[in-house]
Amino acid sequence: MPFPSKQLGIYLLALWAAQVGAHAGPQEKTHDARGRYLELCARCHGPEGAGDGTAELPQPARSFKDGGFSYGNTRTAILRTITFGIPGTPMPSHAGAIPEVELAALADYVISLGPERKAVSVSETILQITDRAQIVRGFLPPIIEGAPQRTRGLLVGLTSGASFEYRVDDVRFIAVRQGDFVQRRDWTERGGKPLLPLGKPTLICAKGDPGPGFVAVHESPRGVKREPLHSQLKRTWTAGHRAGLVYWLEGENGAVMAKVHEEPRVADTSAGAGFVRVLRLEAGATRCVLEFNTSYLTQGCGDPTGIMETRGEGSQAHASSRVQNDGLQRLVILRGPASMRVQPQSLQLTMEPGQIAELEVLMVTALDSGEDILPSLLEQTR
Amino acid sequence: MSPSRLIVLLLVLAPGILAGAPPSFEDENDYYTVEQFPVPPGERLEIGGMGFLPGGELAVATRRGQVWILENPEVEDVEDARWRLFAEGMWEGLGLNVVDGDIHVVQRGELSRLRDLDGDGLCDQIDTLCDDWGLSGNYHEFAFGLPRDDAGNFFVTLNVAFFNPQWWHGKSAVPYRGWALRISPEGEMTPWAKGFRSPSGVGKNAQGDIFITDNQGDWCASSPIYHLVRDGFYGHPASLEWTAEYRTSGTLASDEVPPPAAATQRRPAAVWIPYEWSRSTGNMVHDSTGGAFGPFADDLFVAELTNGMVLRCNMEKVRGEYQGWIQPFRQDVGSVARVLFSPQGTLFCGMTNRGWGGRAPADGLARIRWTGRSPLEIQDVHLLQDGFDVAFTKPLAAGTALSLDCASLYQYDYNYWWEYGSPPQHRTSVEVTGCVLSEDRTHLRIQTTGLTPAMVARVKLNGLLGAQGQPLLHPEFAYTINQLPEGPLTNQHVSKIVPPPPSKESGQEGWLMLSWGDPMDRFSSEGWELVNAEIARDEGTHFDITVGNGALVNAGDQPSHYTTKNSFGDCELHLGFMLPEGGRSGILLMGRYEVALIDSPKGKEGETGLCFSINGAESWDTIAPRFNAYRHAGEWHEVDLRFRAPRLGKDGKVSDARFEQILVDGRTVLEGVNVPGVSATSIYETEAPVGPVVLWGEGSEVAFRDIRVRPTERGHPSPLPRTGSPKWSPVFPEEQFDDWILTGDAEWELDDVTLVASGPKGALISTRNDYRSFDLRARVKISDGGQASLIFRVQDPLEVVEGYAALINSTFPNMEKTGSLAGLNSIRAQLIPSDTWFNYFVSVREVEGGTHIRIWVNGVMLTDYMDVERRFGPGHIAIEHGHAASTVSVEALEVRVVD
Missing domain, CATH: 2.60.40.1220 (Immunoglobulin-like)
Known part of the structure; x- marks a missing residue:
């Protein structure tokens, strides 16, 4: 018999007691992770993580004290590296070697060996508008389920609490929000995360995926060709409570059909609240007919057709409409040059070379008292 | 310097001098001091770019999209530093330059000019000078810069992306990732050079030439410093996709095989920084201070994050090209990403390491000054x-x-x-x-x-x-x-x-294991049996058959061919086979193009044709293998082949079918063989885009095992995932995480893009409940013994998750494996090994005759079922996790609503 049985029994008992002890207390978790670390990592990375293990390696192991990691130093990234290893380096995969919960504990332990981290708190990443308007560029998540994300996006935040969401890879007005401004999730981890606009959407254009803002209409004897124009962002600006953007309408061949200065504003009237987009168009070198996409103004409001009316008034034209929905009425006023032609989904402008045209697109939501408040609204917002 | 004027001294050093070297001499601090600036209270300056304004103020761009101005960078006591915020709201400033007093910043998505029009000290206008590059949304798509050449052109570099599942392969999913761009002062962009991975530093030497640092990783052995040359290729293949050559051919660079340009066009690094000195290199700047920084005029100073130091480098032109040397210069600075000299001769060090790691301090601003003592x-x-x-x-x-x-x-x-x-x-x-x-x-x-x-x-x-x-x-x-x-x-x-190392994948991804599980399930056959077989001792022309599951043998009466139920076009095929003496069989790709299997041991060459010949037709000749790889009757041979289907256009055939490669026991016996028509043994008369794999069973006895096929997408062996497709949208958008509906007790974890469920049974259910006709797709992986389902048209109320279920099951012991429609169509073959990613595609249509449900796995349709009872109407989409010993991973679960 190789062991005196009594001694073996005591030995096993002691071992059992040690194991029970090792798993007993809450502090022991670190101890476990430390044990795993010494077992699995220390040979290369050193007992204290200084990259000074005893193993002979083709290249030195990472020093955790330096805090640098090949594939990022977030907990997720480190856990992934521990789990899968790094191909081409001596860092092996530990998948299946130890239970996943221990892998996670090991990742935490490895992080604890590094320099102290300054965690980025959520509150630190929240931008609020205080005394002046702000514009934030970034990656916008889908505004609603099913809508596309916008890798180039822009939020215009006004001091009133309204914010306006645009995509700017091809400038298009996407939504109006009301409330807090934005959480900059790109300030966390490695960066690159989408912004989190905090305002509640009060208007979402075309389910978050509106068509081109402007279309050029080419009429020829053979028929009408409608050419969607690319809206190339050229500038953003802020001035006190105001902010806006400038973009150029580019045709297929890159020719600039017009330059657009757009300023989103809040419309606060006695009838109700809403917003207005003020656009100033500078025509390019050739005469063109432009269609401005207004479909978002009437979406989701019952039948919008046949209710636009246009009134010439000197060099200006007004168009207004009223659409009802669930006890609310949405009032729309379009103002533009006398040549403006209003259609159900768009308005059309004929621009002579070098001509400057002002457009105002106003939308107000009010309680539907059955009374026609358009005239007073027209008056108030002039 | 001629040798005759040199004094050659060969002796031993005086030991006293060695021993007496005072330790202070080794202290870099005696020669160059490092001072850390305090930053504005509550702020974090993660500096990605720096530049001096005409008045001597230092402008710094940060990864938080701000520009801060340090009004007195040369202040005697750094504690007296005066900061003011100039601009905010940008997206990640990782490069800054000052042109005619205007601050220019390269953001992630554009090159911008910042102006303060009303003179209140705040930027009020940002001009977009250029945004002509792509963003897929991946976190790693940083943009760096921003030096200018003598003509005023800006230089910007763009990272490749890293995303799951193969997160170790850098990808260029949108234009010019992995490129250096030149942008004219007017904003016109020219793609300038390619082949970069994470080129985080752009700098200029005293001669005005542009240099770029890259970061170690795939295709990048250590930290290089490259001399930027127009149209140069610097090694990372992902970027090649945006060259005219690759665009016109429609091909993509391999993730694993070096591109041809690597041998013919690759530009060398002027300097390779040893790994222990640099693990994350930032930018570099040359000493333009005319001696104010000490004795290193014109040398390049290189920022290094991980080791927290600044290196010094110099180059010379040898045979017309830059190459040179490097060494550490000043350690213990912090995570230096950016360096810049002030006109007064101070080296400013901008720091950041968020998410990347490096020595403390992790961010902020430091300055290095010469003490006046020359080391x-x-x-x-x-x-x-x-x-x-x-x-x-x-x-x-x-x-x-x-x-x-x-x-x-x-x-x-x-x-x-x-x-x-x-x-x-x-x-x-x-x-x-x-x-x-x-x-x-x-x-x-x-x-x-x-x-x-x-x-x-x-x-x-x-x-x-x-x-x-x-x-x-x-x-x-x-x-x-x-x-x-x-x-x-x-x-x-x-x-x-060097030869590509083995793929990191299990090697099983994309394969369909046609003969695992129930090996009869995916084949049409008569007279085939799952048995153990070995060559009969007394009669070598037959097999001895015993009970077992080692081989598929046509031992029954009047056996048929063994024919896959599915059709394939371009594919890879693997199988093992064994013949008895005098045996003859064949593998017919698409039922048409035959690789002959003939018992043709060595010494019998030429008598009856060689095994692994491609069998011809009357109109074309049989093509013999390069050598006889067939060993002996009664021995298993392993065949691997890559096959390309013919391309048939409207006006006739565009290109022939082609055997790209045939390997036997790992050795290539044929390569690049076009077959102009069907073989004499073809079971079809005409050519077609796809067809079944047919294993010849009507001749002698033959045994097959481990039959697997991997369909390969035409022209794109490694198709890149494309984002932004307008019709597909995630079923579980990350930003709506809080709204996800959960039932049961499963644990759901979202890691970047992978959704992993474990723990007790439970389901994750879409908020939307009106999915009627739609396509659903996902990448899925199930653990050994695990079970899960993609359930669609899930009916409210959700206490019981009821709907049509596409099963996810490799080895869980029931007869409905991956590809089955639960209770309605059973797939008994275990086509996908456990712990292997596969692509699931489900199509649901409400049509006249009922609810039409089809399920594809790795592009192969396994279920095609018409539910005439229309059991479930429009409903939710769910992932159900089956049981506590199971782990299911799901990526890119997306839906495309048809109506």
């Missing part, structure tokens, strides 16, 4: 044919005695491959044959038995002391020898093309 340093290194001429900042001690030990030297190179970095390879000691000090004791000539080009030389100087007995502050340097000054030019690189 004994290597001033410069000049490559000679057989060694180096090393210049010092000041003379060595009078009477310095040199032995051959005064320099030790070795050389190494790297692997150019897809794996992460490369250890130094071929490390070779180089014998020092002479150490010669110049008369004025400022130059050391090191002679060796010979240096090898296309290798880095690592040189350490030992025991050299200055006039005051001080040692060299930094006695080591690394010189990248792309070419020697004389002799034939080498076409080799320091980073050498």
Whole structure:
């Protein structure tokens, strides 16, 4: 018999007691992770993580004290590296070697060996508008389920609490929000995360995926060709409570059909609240007919057709409409040059070379008292 | 310097001097001080770009999209620093330049000019000068910059992306990821050079040439400094997709096989920084201070994050191209990403390491100033044919005695491959044959038995002391020898093309294991049995059959061919086969193009045709293998082949079917064989785009095993995932995480893009409940013994998750494996191994005859079921996790609503 049985029994008992002890207390978790670390990592990375293990390696192991990691130093990234290893380096995969919960504990332990981290708190990443308007560029998540994300996006935040969401890879007005401004999730981890606009959407254009803002209409004897124009962002600006953007309408061949200065504003009237987009168009070198996409103004409001009316008034034209929905009425006023032609989904402008045209697109939501408040609204917002 | 004017001294150092070297001499701080600026309270300055305004103020761009201005960067006491915020709201400023007083910042998505029009000290106008590059949304798509050349053009570099599932392969999913761009002052962009991975530093030398640093990883052996040349290719293949050549051919660069350009067009690194000195290199700047920073005029100073230091580098042109040396300069600075000299001769160090890691401080601003004391340093290194001429900042001690030990030297190179970095390879000691000090004791000539080009030389100087007995502050340097000054030019690189290492994937992804589980399930056959077979001892023309599951044998009466139920076009095929003596069978790709299997042992060549011939038709000849790879009757042979289907256009055939490669037991027997028509043994008369795999069963006995096929997408062997497709949208958008509906007790974890469920049974259910006709797709992986389902048209209320279920099951012991529609269509073959990713595609249509449900796995349709009862109406989409011993991983679960 190789062991005196009594001694073996005591030995096993002691071992059992040690194991029970090792798993007993809450502090022991670190101890476990430390044990795993010494077992699995220390040979290369050193007992204290200084990259000074005893193993002979083709290249030195990472020093955790330096805090640098090949594939990022977030907990997720480190856990992934521990789990899968790094191909081409001596860092092996530990998948299946130890239970996943221990892998996670090991990742935490490895992080604890590094320099102290300054965690980025959520509150630190929240931008609020205080005394002046702000514009934030970034990656916008889908505004609603099913809508596309916008890798180039822009939020215009006004001091009133309204914010306006645009995509700017091809400038298009996407939504109006009301409330807090934005959480900059790109300030966390490695960066690159989408912004989190905090305002509640009060208007979402075309389910978050509106068509081109402007279309050029080419009429020829053979028929009408409608050419969607690319809206190339050229500038953003802020001035006190105001902010806006400038973009150029580019045709297929890159020719600039017009330059657009757009300023989103809040419309606060006695009838109700809403917003207005003020656009100033500078025509390019050739005469063109432009269609401005207004479909978002009437979406989701019952039948919008046949209710636009246009009134010439000197060099200006007004168009207004009223659409009802669930006890609310949405009032729309379009103002533009006398040549403006209003259609159900768009308005059309004929621009002579070098001509400057002002457009105002106003939308107000009010309680539907059955009374026609358009005239007073027209008056108030002039 | 001619040798005759050199004094050669060979003796031992005076031990007293060595022992007496005061430790303070080794302290970099005696020569260069590091000071950390306080930052504005509550702020974090993660600096990605720096520039001086005309008035001497320092503008810094941060990863938080702000620009801060330090009004008094040269203030005596850094505690008196005055900061003000100039701009905010940008997206990640990782490069800054000041042009005519205007701050320019490269953001992630655009190059911008910032202006303060009303003079209130705040930026109020941002002009988009250029945004002509793509963003897929991946976190790694950083944009860096922003030096200008003498003509005023900006230079911007763009990272490749890293995303799951193959997160170790950098990808260029949108234009110009992995490129350097030149942007004119007017904003016109020219793609300038390609092949970069994470080129986080752009800088200029004293001659005005642009240099780019890259970061170690795939295709990038260590930290290189490249001289930027128009149209240059610097090694990372992902970027090649945006070249005209790749665009017109429609091909994508392989993630694992070096592109042809690697051998013919690749530009070498001017300097490879050894891994222990740099693991994350930032930008570089040359000393333009005219001596105000000490004795290093025109040298390049290089930022380094992980090790938290600044390195010093200098280059020379050898055979017309830059190459040079590098060494540490000042350590213990912090995670330096950006360096910039002030006109007064201070080196400003902008720091950031968020998410990347590095020495503390992790962010903020430091400055390095010269104390006025000149260290004994290597001033410069000049490559000679057989060694180096090393210049010092000041003379060595009078009477310095040199032995051959005064320099030790070795050389190494790297692997150019897809794996992460490369250890130094071929490390070779180089014998020092002479150490010669110049008369004025400022130059050391090191002679060796010979240096090898296309290798880095690592040189350490030992025991050299200055006039005051001080040692060299930094006695080591690394010189990248792309070419020697004389002799034939080498076409080799320091980073050498090596055979691709084994794929990191299990090797099973994309394969359909047609004969695992129930091997009859995916085939049409008569007279085939799952048995054990070996050649009969008494009668070698037959097999002895016993009970078992080692082989599929046509041992029954009047056996048919063994034909897959599914059709395939381009594919890879693997199988094992065994023939008895005189046996004959064949593999018919698409039922048409035959690789003959013939018992043709060595010595019988030519008698009845060779095994692995491609069987011809009357109109074309049989194509024989290069050699006879067939061994013997009764032995298993393993066949692997890659096949390309013919391309049939409207006006006839565009290209022939083609066997790209046929391997037997791992050896290539045929390669690149076009087959102009169907084989004589074809079971179809005409050609078609797809067809079944047919294993010939009507001749002699034959045994097959482990039949697997991998459909390969036409023209795109590794299709890139494209984002932004308008019709597909995620079923579980990350940003609506809080709204996800959960039932049961499963644990759901979202790691970047992978959704993993474990723990007790439970389901994750879409909020939307009106999915009627739609397509659903996902990448899925199930653990060994695990079980899960994609359930669609899930009906409210959700207490019981009820709907149509596409099963996810590799080895859980029931007969409904992956591809089954629960209770309605059973797939009994275990087509997908456990722990292997596969692509699931489900199509649901409400049509006249019922609810039409089809399920594809890795592009192969397994279920095609018409539910005439229309069991479930429009509903939710859910993932159900089956049981506590199961783990299911799901990625890119997306839906495309049809109506």
